Amino acid sequence: xxxxxxxxxxxxxxxxxxxxxxxxxxxxxxxxxxxxxxxxxxxxxxxxxxxxxxxxxxxxxxxxxxxxxxx
Amino acid sequence: xxxxxxxxxxxxxxxxxxxxxxxxxxxxxxxxxxxxxxxxxxxxxxxxxxxxxxxxxxxxxxxxxxxxxxxxxxxxxxxxxxxxxxxxxxxxxxxxxxxxxxxxxxxxxxxxxxxxxxxxxxxxxxxxxxxxxxxxxxxxxxxxxxx
Numbered sequence: 767x768x769x770x771x772x773x774x775x776x777x778x779x780x781x782x783x784x785x786x787x788x789x790x791x792x793x794x795x796x797x798x799x800x801x802x803x804x805x806x807x808x809x810x811x812x813x814x815x816x817x818x819x820x821x822x823x824x825x826x827x828x829x830x831x832x833x834x835x836x837x
Numbered sequence: 838x839x840x841x842x843x844x845x846x847x848x849x850x851x852x853x854x855x856x857x858x859x860x861x862x863x864x865x866x867x868x869x870x871x872x873x874x875x876x877x878x879x880x881x882x883x884x885x886x887x888x889x890x891x892x893x894x895x896x897x898x899x900x901x902x903x904x905x906x907x908x909x910x911x912x913x914x915x916x917x918x919x920x921x922x923x924x925x926x927x928x929x930x931x932x933x934x935x936x937x938x939x940x941x942x943x944x945x946x947x948x949x950x951x952x953x954x955x956x957x958x959x960x961x962x963x964x965x966x967x968x969x970x971x972x973x974x975x976x977x978x979x980x981x982x983x984x
Contacts, residue, residue, distance in 0.1 A: 768945050770977040771919075772958040774931040777968040781910065782977040784945065786936025789874060790913065799980045806978040820960065824967050827975060834973075 769823060770805060808834065841881045841939070847888060853947055854889040857954040860923040861892055866906050868899040868914035874937045878915040881939060885946070891954060893923050909933075919953050940983025 770782035787794050787802055797806045798813070805814040805823065811830040814823060842850070863882050867875040879896055886892040899906050899914050909918050913935050921928035930953065938946040952958060960968075 768949060768979060770979045771932045771945075771949050772952065772960050773964070773968060773975075773977070775952060775956070775958045776960055776965060777971055777975075778931070779971045779973065780968070780975045780977065781931035781933070782979065783933040783935055784938075784942065784979050784981065786934075786938075786942065787980045787982050789936040793978075794980060797978065797980070803979055803981045806980070808976050809978075820964055824964055828967070831973070 769820060773823075838876070838880055840884060841877075842884045847884075850885065850947060851888050853951060854892075856951060857889055857891045859891070859921060859954050859956065861950055861954045862920045862923045862927055863892070863894045863950075864909065864918040864920060865894060865896050866899045866902075866909075866911045866914055866916040866918075867896060870900065872899075872914035875915045877939075878917070878937045881937060881943075882917070885950075892950065919949055921953055921956070937983075942981065942983060 768782070768784050771784065774780045774782040785793060787799060797804075797810055801815045803817055807814070807827055807830040811833055812826055814826045863886060865879055865882055867879065882894045886894040897905055899911065899916065906912070906916070909929065911918065911933070915936065917934040917938065918929065919932040919934070921930060932949060932953065934942070934946065
């Protein structure tokens, strides 16, 4: 299962989109996708390139949250 | 159109689907004006959902059913929502696919169907604790290619 989808399944606050890049080149450009898979957190607060392990993605989401709240 | 799934693959997927537990509904949002692969997507999902009585596919129109699309935050086609339950009892978990879920995404789709049906994410205790502490909505977009 797509890791982001697992997170969505467990939390009502998480929405996760798996996007077929070649069909949505406008989004690829907009979100500066440089390699796949790329996970774009909260529309670009942080980007994670590569298939990363669970704890790594969570750490990146935590960093994104900190950046958003400015703490 | 030729079928996407050959008999060997259908047999394999049917075996995986023996572990399905609760119904899952796939909502597909299409658009006549702006969708290159909607027909392929509908056909693929119809072939998949035909392999189990617990799976249903609903086809909706992004433009004609704008209110429903907005409810599910779907703004592109083909937009796919994997939801729990069926009919009046649909539970939206926030799981979306955009584009034909073929190639490497096909396996992900089958696994997602199983996980949603069983309500089993397989996430670690640490991750579950983190998710339980979330205060604000989180939005994730995962870009991939079919190969």
